[in-house]
Amino acid sequence: MISAEFDYARPTSVGEAVTALGDAGEDAKLMAGGQSLIPILRLRLAYPSTVVDVSRVAEMRGVRDDGNAIVIGAMTTHDEILRDALVKEHAPLIVQATHTVADPQVRHRGTFGGALAHADPAGDLGAVALTLGCEFVAHGSAGERRIAAADFFQDYLTTALTPDEVLTAIRVPKLGAGWSSHYEKFNRVAQAWSIVAVAALVRRENGSIAEARIGLTNMGSTPLRASAVESALAGADASEQGIGAAAEHAAEATSAPSDLSGKADYREHLARVLTKRAVLTAAGS
Structure with a gap:
């Protein structure tokens, strides 16, 4: 499909970009790499009056x-x-x-x-x-x-x-010493969006997990922190059993969507499984 008609601005500084957005009004769209915006424009899911292309703003690189x-x-x-x-x-x-x-x-x-x-x-x-x-x-x-x-x-x-x-x-922020990380993603085919994914940061002390941060992808309308898992992991044994028990809390306080890729209960199951995998890998267990 072909997008609807729009004006086009290509500033070369942040100041020019801000001015272009202000002049265009609230229905303007910024374009960076265009990998998300261009398909939306071609499908006519968006009708901006102006597209402000910031690809030439060198100070943003x-x-x-x-x-x-x-x-x-x-x-x-x-x-x-x-x-x-x-x-x-x-x-x-x-x-x-x-x-x-x-x-x-x-x-x-x-x-x-x-x-x-x-x-x-x-x-x-x-x-x-x-x-x-x-x-x-x-x-x-x-x-x-x-x-x-x-x-x-x-x-x-x-x-x-x-x-x-x-x-x-x-x-x-730079992490201090002792932190390790892993990103665990599940998708139907290569190059596809995440059905569910988990970002894990783990800091170990004396064989136990001193601190952990867990982020969830596609378990709600925004990215989420799995705070119940983080609390359960604090001071937990860095073993498969200990990490597995904490990972059972991964779906708490989430609002997983149901769509063609999977229903909410399936995503909740994936969140628990992927959290366990991500933390085990990050913890080196």
Whole structure:
């Protein structure tokens, strides 16, 4: 299909992008890599008056060290993420999840910030950002503001960004020593969206799990933290039995969807199974 008619702007700075959004009004759309937006436009599921293409905004690309965090530009592609030494060193969970995103063609065009701002609950990076405690940097007509990952995802395809704001970067806190991670994903075919996936961060001390963070993909209208599992894992024995018992809480306080890929009770089962696998792998058990 062919998209409906729209105006097109291609700014070269964040300031120009904010101005273009403000001039266009509330029904404008930002385009980063375009891997999510273009199919939606072609299917006429969106009718923006203006598409603001930020692919030429160089200041929104790259990864840099900022003391206790690394800062990932929103326009950094998935492929660049996979090859970046800082991300590999300080946020291997992002690398593990990004490896599962679509296929090489999409990873070369799709962007880290674009995927997060799209806020599809089946997308792999939202739960990872939530688990890592990332902070989202946005620029709008009122200036810069930072949004905690826990506040960023508000509903299906809905974020805390205002219509005139551009997500410019994501701040990823550096984990201290002793943390390990794993991303466990279940999908029907290669390159497909997650039916369910689990992001696990584990810190061990003296053979036990001192602390754990668990993020769930596609178990609600937004990414979720499995807080009941995290509580059960604190101080638990890092054995298959101990981790398995904690993983039984994975579906608590979730609202898994039912669709053609699986019903809610099936996703709840997957959440428990995948949480056990993810934590076992992360804990090295």
